[in-house]
Amino acid sequence: MTARRVVITGVEVIAPGGVGARKFWELLTEGRTATRGITFFDPSPFRSRVAAEVDFDPYVHGLTPQEVRRMDRAAQFAVVAARGAVADSGLALDALDPYRIGVTVGTAVGSTMSLDEDYRMVSDDGRLDLVDHTRADPHFYNYFVPSSFAAEVARTVGAQGPSSVVSAGCTSGLDSVGYAAELIREGTADVVVAGATDAPISPITLACFDAIKATTPRNDEPERASRPFDGTRNGFVLGEGAAVFVLEELESARRRGARVYAEIAGYATRSNAYHMTGLRADGAEMAEAITVALDEARMHPTDIDYINAHGSGTKQNDRHETAAFKRSLGDHAYRTPVSSIKSMVGHSLGAIGSIEIAASILAIQNNVVPPTANLHTPDPECDLDYVPLTARDQLIDAVLTVGSGFGGFQSAMVLAQPERSAA
């Protein structure tokens, strides 16, 4: 029996800078940034006051008042993106056996915004030790358990196969799609609507990242605040958003004449078993994940045409990652363009891995490498080709995209043109 191969046939992106995959790709290829001073609430008490916010009106995107009331913003993103991805795929899901359709939704921090707001209500702004259940939002259980995200997406697409939230901190967006691909490969599902969402721009998130100085204090130049691989970088910019895909088995996608964006050729995740937030400089565990993902794709390092980096813009991440690329790809790391779209759309925690998969498959579709914005000052310890400022036209058959997350998670995925990847 030949192994089942998994391809992406639909995509939708909700990212800072504009809702929709087209606006997302325009932002990236024009090298514009969507980071700005926080508008959702008064950020003045915080050290870091910049974020990449999405201008998102749920009603414009077809959600009903009832749906808006029962869903956290992150769930709204996921549902709108899921509907968009299914429409983009042209797949008539209602003609399929619903038990062969699965759902996976990645999230790092679930309904953080609603939890923060609800806590203020039930505790009277922190005055009550014993919170008041009579003030709780009637939909609070949906915020309490992030599994509600997968339930909402499963309901909206009519899936009755395996459905779950996959959560591994900031690699959730890669792991969710990796998990989904495995469901198809092993034969459990034929189609999986898979992606990730997070909407973490709330006071509690700002406060906890302030406390560990993970986010940038570059408040006076918000549009230039996210500086992955730049020598002056000093932390990431918090973002939000979602990307959702339709994953199908390759042969059935071909039979129906589907547009295939890319094959999920290889995926692996490893842990550093070192520290919940710290990284060892050698990048050994991310390198291992990359090597295993390449093996699964039956590819060599030299097959990789573009690396979509985690590139969060913290001092330690960008060095760690640079070391991991060199360790896993050898000299080819120096010859391969590497870029971080977080320079433009910020770091949306559990969502960003899926948003970066979207960037990767659009890079393959369009043969364009998105740039790293705001990269002006080289860092001697980050000495690869990071595609500064301007997008680059280039034939792209295979992309490596990686993620690194709190909890020690290190994930890597290889996406490829199915005709040109190893069979």
Next chain:
Amino acid sequence: MTASVVVTGLGVAAPNGLGEQDFWNATLAGKSGIGPLTHFDASGYPARLAGEISDFTAEGQLPSRLMPQTDRVTRLSLVVADWALADAGVRPAELPEFSMGVSTASSAGGFAFSQQELKNLWSKGSQYVSAYQSFAWFYAVNTGQISIRNGMKGPSGVVVTDQAGGLDAVAQARRQIRKGTSLVVAGAVDALLCSWGWVGLHTSGRLSTAEEPTRAYLPFDDRAVGHVAGEGGALLIMESGDSARARGAEVYGEIAGYAATFDGREPGLRKAVELALADAGVTAADVDVVFADAAAEPELDRVEAEAIVEVFGPHGVPVTAPKTMTGRLYAGGAALDLATAFLALREDTIPPTVHTEPAERYGLDLVVSQPRAARLRTALVLARGHGGFNSAMVVRS
């Protein structure tokens, strides 16, 4: 032919017993861990009973530096993982780092930690929020901390499907082992018994507000009025059959089959059972006992009883819900049921469902009051998550 995946170690923390042996003894004795809530003053809330773990202290079992950075659920998880590894006779430091992984489920993360830091934020100011808030509450925390404590660098992750998660995390571990990882710590522990978590559990609309512990959680009973919430769960040491044999490990049994579905036009539980049996290569007649999800909500009980009767026939298989002694432990509960199933297989004893008087209309052979001796080779464990998640797992001795 796919290689077998076996369980070689169990770690258990339940309201009626800490550690595998205490828990099993209590379960056979019908000893319930349900009582008045003591972790906080619950007198002002509609529900006031819970299955609390009252005799757990992390001090002495975990390094003191971990205390400020961990929620109760993570401390429980770390200690339970230690017990499971010891039970399996595994010393992680002696094994290749990349050959070991962790797969857990969580329902709502480290909720008490979050409540404390939100209180600091809103009552005192953002500069009073703990540096550990960035990871101590999130859903991946237990997997991350277990991997760090035990030097496990292999594939690790977290699934969140409410109560079904305890089975889904074990199924994910089975996938990783089939792809070559030698050992995975898998399962779930949940601990949500803080006042804000309590409010969250209330908003499910499914908490029993009964006052009397023996009448509060009565699945498949005409008097069913919802469930009692509890804390705890189980972690399992899973290995490939080959590597367990190679090291001469004692084996509890095999994860033989699994399936997950989601409710749609009709409830998906029956389909999950059928697919799990097919995955295990067994028929309904091969199943010796069913560990029920046991929601204790009339409509959910009806759906579950119908699924069981449709697959096994009326009174066609012994059914039990030992979680009547612990309360529902959310993701932890499904993992605990799995551990209980392995203990039942080993002892050829079906633990009882306590306090319930089964309604005849459900057509179930519910094992009530006393344990039942039976030759047990194959067990089916069911779990449902709020919103429509169904999981079914077949285990075999």
